[in-house]
Each structure stands twice: as C-alpha cells, then as structure tokens.
Amino acid sequence: MFIKALNQFSKLFLHHQSFAAYIEPIMQVFKPAWRAGFFSAKVIAVSPCSHDFLSVTLKPSKQWRSHIAGQHISLTVEVNGRLLTRVFTLASSPDYFKATGLVRLLIKTSSLGQFTGQLQQALSLQPRCNISPARGDFVFKSWHKPSVFVAGGSGITPMLAMLEQQLGNTNSPMQLLYFAKADAHQCTNELTALAKSFAHFSFSLLTRDALTPLTQHINLDAQPDIYCCGPGGFMQQIADFANQHRLGYFQESFGLALPKLTEDSQFSVKINKDTHVVTSSDVLLSQFEAKKLPVQRGCGIGICHQCQCIKKSGVVRNLKTNQLSDTGEQLIQLCVSQAVSDLELQL
Ligand code: FES
Numbered sequence: 001m002f003i004k005a006l007n008q009f010s011k012l013f014l015h016h017q018s019f020a021a022y023i024e025p026i027m028q029v030f031k032p033a034w035r036a037g038f039f040s041a042k043v044i045a046v047s048p049c050s051h052d053f054l055s056v057t058l059k060p061s062k063q064w065r066s067h068i069a070g071q072h073i074s075l076t077v078e079v080n081g082r083l084l085t086r087v088f089t090l091a092s093s094p095d096y097f098k099a100t101g102l103v104r105l106l107i108k109t110s111s112l113g114q115f116t117g118q119l120q121q122a123l124s125l126q127p128r129c130n131i132s133p134a135r136g137d138f139v140f141k142s143w144h145k146p147s148v149f150v151a152g153g154s155g156i157t158p159m160l161a162m163l164e165q166q167l168g169n170t171n172s173p174m175q176l177l178y179f180a181k182a183d184a185h186q187c188t189n190e191l192t193a194l195a196k197s198f199a200h201f202s203f204s205l206l207t208r209d210a211l212t213p214l215t216q217h218i219n220l221d222a223q224p225d226i227y228c229c230g231p232g233g234f235m236q237q238i239a240d241f242a243n244q245h246r247l248g249y250f251q252e253s254f255g256l257a258l259p260k261l262t263e264d265s266q267f268s269v270k271i272n273k274d275t276h277v278v279t280s281s282d283v284l285l286s287q288f289e290a291k292k293l294p295v296q297r298g299c300g301i302g303i304c305h306q307c308q309c310i311k312k313s314g315v316v317r318n319l320k321t322n323q324l325s326d327t328g329e330q331l332i333q334l335c336v337s338q339a340v341s342d343l344e345l346q347l
Contacts, residue, residue: 038076038130039064044102046123051184053154054120056105060131066094067103067134069165070158070227070252074132074304075105077115079122082296084115085304089229089252090134091157091187093165106186108154132303138229138252143170145248146222150177150238152208152230156186158252159229163191167198176203177217179230208234214241223247267314270344278339283319285334294347295334302336309334314343 041058049055056075067073072089092104109116123129140147140162149159156178167174178185185205195201204217218224225248228238235251242249264281271293278287285307288295298306302320308331316325316337324340325332332345 038074038132040128041103041131042128043123043126046120048120049106049186051181051186052109052111053186054107054109054116056107056119056123058103058105058129058131059101060103064131065133066097068139069093069161070139071134071136072158072252073103073134074299076130076132076304077119077122078126078129079115079118083306085298085306086115087299087301087303089136089138089157089161091160093161095165106154106157106160135303136252138227138250140166140227141225141248141250143172146173146175146219146224148175148177148218148224148226150179150226150228150230152179152228152234153181153184155229155231155234155252156180157229159227160187160190162227163194163201167194167201171200173222173224174198174201175218175224176201177206177214178203179206179208179234182207214238220245220247225250228252265340267339268342269314269339270342271347278343280339282338283335284316284337284339288334288347297335300335302333305333307334308332310346312344312346314339315341316343 039061041060041064043056044059045055045057047055067090070089072087074085074087076083076085078084088105088107090103091106092102097103107116107119109119111117138158143166149162151159159176159178163174163176176191178191180186188205191203195203206217218226223246226238226242227250228235228242229252230238239249239251241247264279266277266279269276269278269284276288276291276293278284285295285297285300289297295309296306298304300307302318310329311325311332312329313327315327316332317323317340318325318332319336319338327341
C-alpha cells in the first residue's frame with residue numbers, strides 16, 4: 001500500500017514511473033548494475049553463430065523468477081555510455097534454468113543495428129547486464145492435441161524453449177516447420193537430437209517459397225493447434241491458413257498488438273520552443289523519429305520506458321490500454337501514444 005502510494009507520488013510529482021526509478025542514480029553509486037524494475041544478470045558466454053546470430057548465456061540474479069517457455073524478457077545493455085533496451089524471447093526452457101541457473105538468448109544481429117550491431121562487443125566488455133521479469137502469453141496450451149510450431153527466421157527462439165520444455169510431457173505429435181533462408185537455419189543439431197530422443201517429434205527445414213501450400217506439410221485431419229512466430233506478414237499468412245481450416249492458432253506478438261491506426265487528423269505538438277505537426281495515424285515515437293527529434297527508442301512496445309517524456313498538456317491515447325490521458329501534466333510513453341489533441345511535450 002505504502003509502495004503504491006510512493007509510486008503514485010513519483011508519477012505525479014517527480015515525473016518518474018516509480019519511486020525506485022527516481023532513486024536509481026543514487027543506488028547506482030553503490031551498485032552500478034542496479035536498475036529500477038530490472039534484475040541484474042551475469043554475462044556467462046557470448047558466441048557468434050552462423051548468419052549473424054549471437055548466442056548469449058546469462059545467469060540472472062537470485063531474485064529473478066524463471067519464465068514459462070515461450071515468454072520474452074527485456075535486455076538492457078550499456079552501449080557507448082547509453083543504456084539501450086530490446087525485447088527478446090528466451091530460447092532456453094524453464095527446466096534448463098532450474099538445472100543450471102542459466103538462460104539463453106539467440107539474437108539475430110544486424111551490423112547497422114544500434115543495439116544488436118554492438119551487442120557482442122558491449123557484452124564482452126561488461127560482466128553484467130539487466131533483464132526484466134519474463135512476460136508474454138505465447139505459451140504452450142494443450143498436451144492433449146497435436147501441435148505444429150511454425151517459425152520464420154528468428155521466430156525459432158520461443159519454439160526451441162517450448163520444445164525443450166514440453167516434449168517430455170506428452171506423447172501427442174509435435175511438428176516444427178522452420179522457415180528461413182537456405183542454409184540459415186539455427187540449432188539444427190539440437191533439433192536433430194530432439195527428433196532422435198522423441199519419436200513423436202519431427203521437424204522440416206524449409207525456405208519461404210515452400211510456404212504455400214501449407215497443406216503439404218500439415219495433416220489437417222489431426223486438427224493440430226498452430227503456434228507461430230516470425231515476421232508480421234509471415235504470421236498473417238499462417239493465421240489466415242489456420243482460420244480457413246478452423247485450427248487453434250496462437251502467435252507471438254511480444255504481448256502487444258498495436259491496433260492499426262488509420263485516422264489521420266492533424267495536431268500541433270509544441271516541444272520546448274518549437275511546434276511540429278503530427279497526425280493520429282501513427283504513434284508519436286515513429287513520427288518524431290522521422291522528424292529526427294531527439295527521442296530514444298527501446299523496446300517499441302511500451303515495456304522499457306526509454307521513450308518516456310513529460311506531456312505538459314493535451315490528450316493522448318495509450319494504445320496498450322486504449323485509455324485516454326488527462327489533459328494535464330503526466331509521463332507518457334511515446335511508442336504507444338497516439339495524439340488525439342494538440343499537445344505540449346518536454347523531451
Ligand atoms: S520504447 Fe520501450 S517503452 Fe517505448
């Protein structure tokens with residue numbers, strides 16, 4: 001109750017999401033790896049894999065409470081003196097964490113990426129990073145039905161965790177359809193070992209041109225549940241297929257499917273002394289990035305608070321909660337905020 005009141009006070013008067021966030025700079029004098037709302041994790045191993053993937057093994061602090069296979073975490077790393085956060089699905093299972101105290105991420109890097117492009121070097125210089133509690137509802141639903149896991153590119157990571165965790169719990173058929181560029185499939189040795197150990201598991205390494213017709217790969221008579229993770233367009237195709245054949249369908253959306261915004265009312269946004277025009281057809285963060293305003297993107301889905309700023313006046317809609325803000329001063333997250341009136345912001 002007291003903590004809740006303190007956090008409310010911090011939001012209203014200190015412009016911080018929580019009291020812990022407010023005292024973060026002081027805490028870091030004594031414990032440099034301390035971050036409000038995050039857990040410290042020791043960097044155990046960082047190793048490059050083929051096709052620009054990076055395998056990262058972390059040992060979370062004792063306070064971190066494991067995960068459910070398929071869930072994701074935010075990873076915060078200091079890159080060139082700035083704290084950057086991105087969201088990644090854990091590729092290892094809760095059983096692996098229980099046995100070893102470790103978690104593994106499999107990250108697709110890009111040499112141009114502000115975060116992933118520098119991740120290997122940043123983690124090799126830092127003994128610790130920060131992770132969030134595990135989140136997300138892309139988790140395994142039923143041991144009693146056949147399951148087909150459909151992964152596109154780096155969408156293989158939650159599937160690895162789910163297979164590792166669930167194969168021993170059921171005899172129902174489990175099948176993995178793994179789409180990637182030719183020869184760019186990851187963890188094929190692990191998948192082969194799983195297929196040898198569990199007779200009810202099979203997998204196919206496919207390229208995107210094999211995506212249609214999916215009926216070639218999926219036994220519709222068995223009415224399997226479909227689990228899908230991959231790029232947006234890819235998931236849409238699989239979702240359409242599942243709907244068409246009335247199959248149970250579950251997909252990873254990092255806990256937040258932002259609605260598509262189609263209105264394009266225009267509003268003026270006063271930022272410090274300048275005035276800009278924005279529309280309501282996109283979130284504020286993307287529009288400010290396009291205008292090259294000094295904003296910071298982290299997770300992009302309303303988790304990490306890196307895009308947070310003070311709204312001095314005006315109304316925004318939080319697309320995560322679909323709630324309208326008050327007209328007065330409050331903290332907002334630009335990546336999930338849609339303008340619904342003229343605004344004044346302090347970046
Ligand atoms: S970028 Fe993470 S909350 Fe907005």
